[in-house]
Amino acid sequence: MDSPQTPDALPPRHETRLRVRYAETDQMGVVYYANYYVWMELGRVELVRSLGMIYKDLEEHEGLFLAVIESSCRYLRPARYDQEIIVETEVANTTHRIVEFTYRIRSVNPEQVLAEGATKHMWLDRAWRPAKLPDRYLDVLQSTIKAST
Amino acid sequence: MDSPQTPDALPPRHETRLRVRYAETDQMGVVYYANYYVWMELGRVELVRSLGMIYKDLEEHEGLFLAVIESSCRYLRPARYDQEIIVETEVANTTHRIVEFTYRIRSVNPEQVLAEGATKHMWLDRAWRPAKLPDRYLDVLQSTIKAST
């Protein structure tokens, strides 16, 4: 008893919902493979928003841009038009310079994992030089990692 | 006789070639309707380039941006994956403030008209205020209209 880390205390992974658009399908009748990366973007933006950080404000007020330096995806099952999709997003690692997100993309009906992905980013300033994320933001991002260990 | 403007003397409409990408199709097996507008963008950029104006330089050096204010398209036949496509582009009208382009989108094989479109644009400055295109550029754009009458 008194477990300091009961499962209930853990923040769930952040979940973003979307519905597959016709524009996102291709003539194989499934979602075109590059579009999963658009969904990952939605996932990380909403994760960041859920932490009280608005990515748009980081760009406009802090002059910080999150440039993608690596991305990857494994496709397990095809996503189809009109399906409801959940993007689970997690901060996998973060420093003042770097953030890594991991993603699990699921369909709601049937309940299945469709894909797993990862992206790695670095912070840039307005002049496209490497920049450091201020501590107050870093703390917020890191808190989600501690919470999930 | 001795017409100063024989048909043969007319500059042909500007033609841009492209090949349909898989990403541009949807699950009906044809090109998604919004993508014709991407092709029109390619057509007008290449038309402008063919006149010795680089749209990118207008943005970077003149601080002029061409904002779309109207667009339209009539779809006659579907475009399909891997087809070679020709976008014919014409300056239909232009002033210091406004440019209108018209487009005819054809497949090469079979030789057919697939769609016809139009876009209307206004010039903006960096602060997003209406701007005037300098005379030297306007003259170039207008010359293409005179030539085709």
Place this chain on the structure above:
Amino acid sequence: MDSPQTPDALPPRHETRLRVRYAETDQMGVVYYANYYVWMELGRVELVRSLGMIYKDLEEHEGLFLAVIESSCRYLRPARYDQEIIVETEVANTTHRIVEFTYRIRSVNPEQVLAEGATKHMWLDRAWRPAKLPDRYLDVLQSTIKAST
């Protein structure tokens, strides 16, 4: 009193909400003009869904496809990254062969109309021949027009 058609009795135009994706912006810092047509697609799919018709089922079970034959848009104000957007969609006209939708695209904050658009469609069968929408579906679509007059 007892007006058979009080404004309150009218079904509101159908509204679909979305948030502007980073992928939808371009380097002018606003939404690329072709993407408004993707939003119109979301609007009409959701309108049709709100009437109890699932467009996906029309494709799969009835073998009916809604091919776009005309589209147009007037852009009044730019849409920006991360804005919440409402797409109002209306059936403007419909027969067994043809459906026309009109759209008004608004931002929530500030509350402004950003664009107005229209699309015209014809029904096709699996062999891409013109098809007739069965009465039971047509009645549903037409009911939304009567309701709004």
Place this chain on the structure above:
Amino acid sequence: MDSPQTPDALPPRHETRLRVRYAETDQMGVVYYANYYVWMELGRVELVRSLGMIYKDLEEHEGLFLAVIESSCRYLRPARYDQEIIVETEVANTTHRIVEFTYRIRSVNPEQVLAEGATKHMWLDRAWRPAKLPDRYLDVLQSTIKAST
């Protein structure tokens, strides 16, 4: 001496050229990260075409579809609007079931490597079951690997 396979005899990596579209940029002023995967698609389609295989015909006549099961990209430098881009594509590995491509994405001016990527695919039949690529196609794909070792 008299090596039957001098470097000069090697087929160069397959190169596909394209020009960055405005639609492909985002508000950071560079190409949106998912669009590199669209360029990889162009690269592998053109590589396959250069070998005398038309991917479109594989779909239509052989009933074979190349489903992506993994993709990845490392972004080294941003690609910008209107740049000329070269996609170098190589068959990294192939069996009857699987094909792996690797890509190097370069800008022409300045001459720089912008990104490196990889995709892994499996062959499916029309019913979405794993399928085997006929020998005559496999031989062609494998010949490009032998040639480059």
